[in-house]
Structures are given as C-alpha cells and as structure tokens.
Amino acid sequence: QVQLVQSGAEVKKPGASVKVSCKASGYTFTSYDINWVRQATGQGLEWMGWMNPNSGNTGYAQKFQGRVTMTRNTSISTAYMELSSLRSEDTAVYYCARGGGTHRGMDVWGQGTTVTVSS
Amino acid sequence: SYELTQPLSVSVALGQTARITCGGNNIGSKNVHWYQQKPGQAPVLVIYRDSNRPSGIPERFSGSNSGNTATLTISRAQAGDEADYYCQVWDSSNWVFGGGTKLTVL
Numbered sequence: 702q703v704q705l706v707q708s709g710a711e712v713k714k715p716g717a718s719v720k721v722s723c724k725a726s727g728y729t730f731t732s733y734d735i736n737w738v739r740q741a742t743g744q745g746l747e748w749m750g751w752m753n754p755n756s757g758n759t760g761y762a763q764k765f766q767g768r769v770t771m772t773r774n775t776s777i778s779t780a781y782m783e784l785s786s787l788r789s790e791d792t793a794v795y796y797c798a799r800g801g802g803t804h805r806g807m808d809v810w811g812q813g814t815t816v817t818v819s820s
Numbered sequence: 821s822y823e824l825t826q827p828l829s830v831s832v833a834l835g836q837t838a839r840i841t842c843g844g845n846n847i848g849s850k851n852v853h854w855y856q857q858k859p860g861q862a863p864v865l866v867i868y869r870d871s872n873r874p875s876g877i878p879e880r881f882s883g884s885n886s887g888n889t890a891t892l893t894i895s896r897a898q899a900g901d902e903a904d905y906y907c908q909v910w911d912s913s914n915w916v917f918g919g920g921t922k923l924t925v926l
Contacts, residue, residue, distance in 0.1 A: 736915065738863075738915075738917075745906065745917060745918075745919050745920040746855070746857075746863065746906055746908075746917040746920070747917070748914065748915040748916070748917060751915075760913055760914075762914055763914075796862055796863070798863075801868075803851060803910035804851045804868070804869050805853075805868050805869065806851075806853030806855075806865050806868040806869075806908060807853070807855075807863075807865060807908075808865050808868070808874060810862040810863055810864070811862065812862055813862055
C-alpha cells in the first residue's frame, strides 16, 4: 500500500539542526511532490515547503527561507527535511505529505516526527 | 499573504448535518481541499478540489465553494466524525491552511 514512513522522535538543543526523513513506498517516488507540514501542540497546520523528487526543485514558505533545506535520495525513495538554528518555537510534530498537485491536495501523510527543542 | 478563516468550533447533534465554513477573498476561484485530523493522528484528506471525495471517504462528506466561502458538509454526523477540520488552498506559490475547526458531535 502507499505509505510514507518517517524517522523517529528527536530532541535537540537551541541552535542545533535536525534532519527528518520520509521514506515512500507503494508508488513511484519521483512522480509526486513531497510537502512538509508542522504542527505545534494544540495549534494548527503550518506548511513549510515542497520538493519535487524528480528534479530536486524546492519551494519554501517565506517564514522558513534560509533555515530549511529539503532534499531527496531517489535510490532509496526517501525525502529529507533539515531545519537549522532551532529555537524552542520549533518544537512541533513534523509531517511529510505526498502532493498530487494544486488541484488534488495532499493525499498521503507520514505518521509524524516529534521534534523537541530544549536546553 | 492569503488568509483562510474558519470558525474555532462547530457542534452538531448525532445524526444531524454539520457545516464547516472556510472564508477567503474570492476563494471560489481556487481549489479548496479539506482535511480531518483526530487527536494524535496525521491529517486525512476528505475532500479535494472543492467537492471531490478520495476513495474510502464516506459519501456523507461533501463540499462546495463559491464566492468568498467554501463549505464542508457532513451529513448524518457520527461520533467518529468528531475531529479537527482544516481547509487548504494554493496561493502565490504557497499552500495555505485555515486555522482549523473543532467539530463536536453531541
């Protein structure tokens, strides 16, 4: 079945970086965008950016420009999201989600990765 | 930047019809997607492109979009529909989410 499986929970200190992985299976990895969305406890969904696994092209929300990097390894159908200069406000659950284009939304989501930033 | 406005909460009696709105400037010209999120779980796409249901989503879920308001309608509400619901659009090369609506089934 189509699924996205994310890496495990992370605890980081302020100023550090975190890299979350998202492994795709059940479909052709390079045929769909991968989006990253985060959610702080008790808060709504916040889109961070997208990546085209075929070309490697990316688009980032302005809020995260300069701090986020999205990459992929097509040989193992895995997408990565790295967030740097972490601060406490980055504590959240991070999701990857398959994008079917602007007319189809995000139809498959990973299980989420909890990132905790604490000194 | 584009903003989507949702009510914080909506209540519906068991078996009745719930309507969750999503307001945005000329949102009728955009494709609106809706997600359901239950506590501790990832979001699930329940409506895409205004009114289309992905496979596996019950026919009780429907959507419409016109003017400045998109609406998610849940007919014959069940206890299992209790969740947070988010609308979403693509605008100026960004995905935008509404703030979310907590649906309570009484």
